[in-house]
Amino acid sequence: MRASAIQAWFVVHKWTSLVCTLFMLLLCVTGLPLIFAHEIDHLLERSIDPPEVAQGPGPADVDAIVADAQARRPDDVVQFLVRDPDEPDLWFVRLGATATAEEPTAFYFYDARDGSFLHEYPVGEGVMNVLFRLHVDMFAGLPGTLFLGLMGLLMAAAIVSGAVLYAPYMKKLRFGTVRRSRSPRLKWLDLHNLTGIVTMVWLLAVGITGVINTLAIPIFGQWQATQLAEMAAPHMGEGPAGDPGSAARAVRAALEAAPDMRLSFMAFPGTGYSTDRHFVAMMQGTDPLTSKLLEPLLIDGRTGEILERRTLPWYVSTLLLSQPLHFGDYGGMPLKVLWALLDLMAIVVLGSGVYLWLKRRHVTFEAWLQSVQGEAPAQEEARKAA
Amino acid sequence: MRAQTTKEIWAMPALLAALSVVGLTVALVADGLGDVLSWIALAVPVGVGTWCAFRPEDRR
Numbered sequence: 001m002r003a004s005a006i007q008a009w010f011v012v013h014k015w016t017s018l019v020c021t022l023f024m025l026l027l028c029v030t031g032l033p034l035i036f037a038h039e040i041d042h043l044l045e046r047s048i049d050p051p052e053v054a055q056g057p058g059p060a061d062v063d064a065i066v067a068d069a070q071a072r073r074p075d076d077v078v079q080f081l082v083r084d085p086d087e088p089d090l091w092f093v094r095l096g097a098t099a100t101a102e103e104p105t106a107f108y109f110y111d112a113r114d115g116s117f118l119h120e121y122p123v124g125e126g127v128m129n130v131l132f133r134l135h136v137d138m139f140a141g142l143p144g145t146l147f148l149g150l151m152g153l154l155m156a157a158a159i160v161s162g163a164v165l166y167a168p169y170m171k172k173l174r175f176g177t178v179r180r181s182r183s184p185r186l187k188w189l190d191l192h193n194l195t196g197i198v199t200m201v202w203l204l205a206v207g208i209t210g211v212i213n214t215l216a217i218p219i220f221g222q223w224q225a226t227q228l229a230e231m232a233a234p235h236m237g238e239g240p241a242g243d244p245g246s247a248a249r250a251v252r253a254a255l256e257a258a259p260d261m262r263l264s265f266m267a268f269p270g271t272g273y274s275t276d277r278h279f280v281a282m283m284q285g286t287d288p289l290t291s292k293l294l295e296p297l298l299i300d301g302r303t304g305e306i307l308e309r310r311t312l313p314w315y316v317s318t319l320l321l322s323q324p325l326h327f328g329d330y331g332g333m334p335l336k337v338l339w340a341l342l343d344l345m346a347i348v349v350l351g352s353g354v355y356l357w358l359k360r361r362h363v364t365f366e367a368w369l370q371s372v373q374g375e376a377p378a379q380e381e382a383r384k385a386a
Numbered sequence: 387m388r389a390q391t392t393k394e395i396w397a398m399p400a401l402l403a404a405l406s407v408v409g410l411t412v413a414l415v416a417d418g419l420g421d422v423l424s425w426i427a428l429a430v431p432v433g434v435g436t437w438c439a440f441r442p443e444d445r446r
Contacts, residue, residue, distance in 0.1 A: 173387070181443055198432075341436075342428070
């Protein structure tokens with residue numbers, strides 16, 4: 001590569017990194033405990049496991065669960081009934097101040113065997129919530145989320161330009177060399193390049209899936225405005241939007257219509273994921289890949305009739321597959337531990353990058369190129385000593 | 387040390403990148419053995435990076 005080309009990539013790497021690094025450090029540091037959010041929630045008793053019982057009286061009445069949840073917060077609206085494939089003995093009920101509210105006001109746990117109320121998740125409370133909000137939107141709502149997405153794109157550019165610079169840098173260095181005994185700057189330069197190249201694919205994957213996740217609200221908004229509207233259109237004239245019928249009947253109808261699938265969550269009428277008079281059951285598959293995807297069923301809760309059924313468009317499926325690839329929650333505890341180790345290495349990449357920038361701000365490009373290509377950086381060392 | 391060819395420079399990074407891709411995807415499409423393969427594939431870049439960062443300096 002010509003020196004001028006290397007210099008151009010160097011400038012790209014420097015500036016994309018400079019702009020995004022502090023935010024990426026924030027995301028890596030807050031993301032570390034979030035990898036283990038499920039375990040930490042159980043440890044802190046923010047979440048609970050269903051009690052051990054010999055044999056329940058059979059599946060609980062979903063309508064009774066919904067009524068109980070509604071009675072606990074009479075001014076709020078039941079938004080979603082949620083299931084977790086790992087917790088088949090639990091039903092979760094999410095309520096909001098309004099049907100379309102982005103933030104829940106309550107998240108209740110119910111026993112799926114006898115319908116009893118078990119637990120309330122502390123929505124919007126605690127250190128974990130602070131970490132989550134810092135990670136997702138820095139307490140700035142959708143603009144904050146989109147801003148972090150932009151920073152993620154810059155990080156992707158920084159990774160690509162960093163990888164391009166790796167080759168000229170390693171020209172005279174064996175893979176993995178760390179020149180420990182020269183200067184701290186050289187040591188950290190070597191460590192920056194080593195940890196950078198080792199985490200490259202993982203950080204790109206987590207970065208790009210993170211960027212896709214920042215688009216969740218616009219992505220679902222697009223689906224609501226197009227496909228969901230199309231699904232709903234033929235059925236909006238069917239009677240007044242009064243009593244939407246029975247959630248339990250809608251759940252039964254969904255499971256009968258898709259016997260080889262599981263319910264992921266059911267959106268109540270008016271939530272934006274449904275119509276103002278119908279339920280939408282989001283069904284998920286049972287094998288590893290299809291369990292990450294969803295299939296919406298539009299259901300009349302008064303008759304239990306399945307009105308529409310269609311697969312989600314590619315852009316929603318892309319978002320749904322981006323979630324596990326960002327969270328690292330699809331391969332058990334060992335995968336989470338690897339996620340944490342790679343995250344720690346990413347922190348080293350970012351931290352050493354800041355350190356190197358602080359150290360070499362005043363070094364000319366030529367001196368830098370010479371030093372990275374393994375030539376004896378005598379001049380530079382002399383200048384530093386002076 | 388003599389200058390390395392592009393192939394020599396990229397041999398190890400390309401191997402680690404390929405293992406990372408395998409590690410990221412296999413557990414997504416298969417449980418059980420797929421999870422184990424993912425752990426092994428992703429553990430290699432983590433292990434290589436950690437080993438190189440902490441081993442004593444090669445003074446050749």
